[in-house]
Amino acid sequence: MKRYIDLFREKKIIIDRFCNPLLNFFRKKAFENFQKFLFCYNSKDYNNTHITAFLGIGKMEFEELLKVKIDPHIVFCCGIPYLNSYIQHFVLNGYCLSYKIKKYEQKKSFNFFSGSLNKFAEQYPNVFLKYYNKQSDFKGDILSAFNTMFIQDGYVLYIPKNVIVEDPIQLNSMISWNVNLLVNKRILIILEERAQAKLFVCDHTINNESFFSFVQVVEIYLEKQAVFDFYELEKNTKKTIRLTQSFVSQMDGSKLTTSTITLNNFITQNKYIVDLNSECAESNIHGLTIIDEKQKIDNFVVINHNAPKCSSNSIHKYVLDDESVGSFSGKITVANNACKTKAYQSNRNILSSDTCQMYSNPQLEINVDNVDCSHGASTGYLDELALFYMRSRGIPNNDANYLLKLAFISDILKEIKMKELKNQLQLLVNKYFKKKLTKC
Amino acid sequence: MLIIKNLHTSVNGKKVLNGLDLQIHAGEVHAIMGPNGSGKSTLSAVLVGNPAYKITEGEIFFEGQNLLSFLPEERSYLGIFLSFQYPIELPGVSMVNFMRTAINEHRRYKGEKPLTSVDFLKKIKKTQSIVQLGEDLINRSVNEGFSGGEKKRNEIFQMAMFSPKLSILDETDSGLDIDALRIVADGINKLKSTNNAIIIITHYKRLLDYICPDLVHILYNGRIIKTGDLSLALELEKKGYDWLKL
Numbered sequence: 133m134k135r136y137i138d139l140f141r142e143k144k145i146i147i148d149r150f151c152n153p154l155l156n157f158f159r160k161k162a163f164e165n166f167q168k169f170l171f172c173y174n175s176k177d178y179n180n181t182h183i184t185a186f187l188g189i190g191k192m193e194f195e196e197l198l199k200v201k202i203d204p205h206i207v208f209c210c211g212i213p214y215l216n217s218y219i220q221h222f223v224l225n226g227y228c229l230s231y232k233i234k235k236y237e238q239k240k241s242f243n244f245f246s247g248s249l250n251k252f253a254e255q256y257p258n259v260f261l262k263y264y265n266k267q268s269d270f271k272g273d274i275l276s277a278f279n280t281m282f283i284q285d286g287y288v289l290y291i292p293k294n295v296i297v298e299d300p301i302q303l304n305s306m307i308s309w310n311v312n313l314l315v316n317k318r319i320l321i322i323l324e325e326r327a328q329a330k331l332f333v334c335d336h337t338i339n340n341e342s343f344f345s346f347v348q349v350v351e352i353y354l355e356k357q358a359v360f361d362f363y364e365l366e367k368n369t370k371k372t373i374r375l376t377q378s379f380v381s382q383m384d385g386s387k388l389t390t391s392t393i394t395l396n397n398f399i400t401q402n403k404y405i406v407d408l409n410s411e412c413a414e415s416n417i418h419g420l421t422i423i424d425e426k427q428k429i430d431n432f433v434v435i436n437h438n439a440p441k442c443s444s445n446s447i448h449k450y451v452l453d454d455e456s457v458g459s460f461s462g463k464i465t466v467a468n469n470a471c472k473t474k475a476y477q478s479n480r481n482i483l484s485s486d487t488c489q490m491y492s493n494p495q496l497e498i499n500v501d502n503v504d505c506s507h508g509a510s511t512g513y514l515d516e517l518a519l520f521y522m523r524s525r526g527i528p529n530n531d532a533n534y535l536l537k538l539a540f541i542s543d544i545l546k547e548i549k550m551k552e553l554k555n556q557l558q559l560l561v562n563k564y565f566k567k568k569l570t571k572c
Numbered sequence: 573m574l575i576i577k578n579l580h581t582s583v584n585g586k587k588v589l590n591g592l593d594l595q596i597h598a599g600e601v602h603a604i605m606g607p608n609g610s611g612k613s614t615l616s617a618v619l620v621g622n623p624a625y626k627i628t629e630g631e632i633f634f635e636g637q638n639l640l641s642f643l644p645e646e647r648s649y650l651g652i653f654l655s656f657q658y659p660i661e662l663p664g665v666s667m668v669n670f671m672r673t674a675i676n677e678h679r680r681y682k683g684e685k686p687l688t689s690v691d692f693l694k695k696i697k698k699t700q701s702i703v704q705l706g707e708d709l710i711n712r713s714v715n716e717g718f719s720g721g722e723k724k725r726n727e728i729f730q731m732a733m734f735s736p737k738l739s740i741l742d743e744t745d746s747g748l749d750i751d752a753l754r755i756v757a758d759g760i761n762k763l764k765s766t767n768n769a770i771i772i773i774t775h776y777k778r779l780l781d782y783i784c785p786d787l788v789h790i791l792y793n794g795r796i797i798k799t800g801d802l803s804l805a806l807e808l809e810k811k812g813y814d815w816l817k818l
Contacts, residue, residue, distance in 0.1 A: 518660050520622055521662070524645075525680075526674045535670070539664025
């Protein structure tokens with residue numbers, strides 16, 4: 133990790149040259165934090181992966197990546213043709229691509245911002261300064277400091293007060309390079325009072341030969357009564373390491389629903405820190421992992437109930453096969469003023485082989501009376517009796533396995549409110565269980 | 573149709589059946605009664621190929637074929653059906669999906685084309701009336717949240733959907749109230765024919781009041797120790813099992 137101190141000093145001028153000055157403004161403090169964290173890094177939050185080791189796998193590029201000029205609509209055709217996206221955005225190697233927008237998009241009048249981090253800083257400097265890096269700086273660790281140091285661009289969704297965006301927005305976030313590469317990605321989401329939006333992020337790495345790793349920081353701000361649905365699908369190559377930190381801040385009566393689905397990866401680490409800061413905020417954090425071979429995933433979810441009458445529901449399900457390793461660590465904390473909190477946390481896992489491993493650590497810390505909280509975890513094989521019941525009706529063993537696994541994950545997919553996305557994910561998952569997973 | 577010769581089984585190392593012999597012909601209804609732990613449910617589990625039960629000795633032939641060489645799903649294709657004593661709940665697996673997959677597997681085995689959605693729904697509708705199974709139940713997950721009576725009716729509904737040659741009803745009457753018992757028994761009677769056979773495993777005579785068995789067997793310590801007609805069931809009801817132990 134220390135080599136990144138030298139790299140930052142060496143490349144800072146080049147990094148700054150391509151970025152908005154407001155983005156560069158945050159690098160200095162991040163650099164200080166990074167150096168501090170180097171000496172007091174606490175990896176206890178994660179059960180299995182020692183993240184710092186993975187940063188060394190790929191080389192960082194700063195100028196070359198910017199030279200890529202492509203029309204993403206031609207190069208990357210999404211497999212969800214019926215997703216009625218209001219707008220589609222493409223991020224390649226961390227940079228938000230500018231391209232000629234489609235005709236139907238031109239007809240729409242945009243009363244919100246969806247696009248590049250640099251452009252956002254230019255167009256909305258005050259909003260940028262109010263939100264950018266505020267959570268990351270405060271709640272983040274060495275990875276978020278690393279990201280803020282080196283980040284050159286990213287994606288922003290900014291929905292102003294009272295604006296309701298009915299149609300879902302899709303962000304295709306891709307990595308493609310000829311050699312091993314380390315990339316930084318950044319997503320900033322701001323929904324002001326009573327704003328509503330749905331965002332679907334599809335993570336793809338395109339080259340099967342190279343190793344890719346990326347550090348991603350997602351900051352979500354939901355102001356009073358904002359409603360946000362956020363879906364993430366990870367379908368990278370099996371040589372991709374994803375290290376993501378998501379920070380959420382919610383105000384009065386805001387509602388967040390998020391589903392993170394991991395299908396293809398090498399190593400994934402998703403860390404969520406959700407703060408319910410004012411009364412009646414609601415957060416639904418769902419995760420679905422279906423992995424096999426030597427894939428590995430750590431999900432770490434912290435939900436802080438900092439105000440009364442908030443509710444949270446965290447459900448994470450894993451289906452592990454072969455020699456894959458899954459880990460879930462969750463923590464709900466209820467502050468001493470957060471009475472009438474409703475908080476539920478569940479982690480359920482199916483082991484499909486004798487060689488896969490699952491580590492589960494659900495935690496609950498309650499500092500006040502008059503709350504309704506529960507947490508639990510279960511890990512096991514498919515129910516032998518259920519399998520036999522199905523076989524006795526003529527359903528072959530493999531099909532019975534398949535049906536039971538689909539049933540197991542059905543409640544996570546049910547929570548996805550974008551119908552086309554739900555159908556497509558259902559198809560992808562079906563293919564996965566039948567071991568025919570191809571391009572989505 | 574079914575010939576069981578000198579059947580010995582064990583489960584978790586414990587011997588349950590000890591040389592059971594039984595012959596059933598098409599068109600017959602056999603009742604098997606016996607005290608708890610005598611091996612009634614084990615016999616039904618063995619017939620449908622539950623892998624938890626180990627056959628240590630003996631043979632089972634179904635329509636001339638060695639039944640023990642067939643997998644549970646293949647036994648279903650051959651025409652053997654077990655109505656479970658405790659029907660299993662399958663949360664998230666809809667009845668429609670479950671039945672359609674199963675029915676089409678049966679058809680595939682016979683070299684027939686899968687049923688179209690329309691034909692499948694027609695078949696379901698027609699069959700539902702046999703056991704008065706509510707229309708909403710078919711849209712729910714298999715047995716999940718069903719009452720005891722609904723679960724048993726669902727088993728008979730499935731039996732009607734498959735039209736099996738040999739049906740084994742493992743304590744289908746247990747947990748049913750009088751009305752539900754009548755509905756289930758009526759359903760079974762409608763499905764009875766000269767081409768199929770039924771084994772009724774029960775503790776009580778009350779189901780036999782509705783479905784008259786050709787033969788009543790008493791299973792005790794893993795063997796059939798007495799066979800008779802319906803009067804044997806009456807005698808058991810009066811005297812219990814103690815007199816047989818002598």
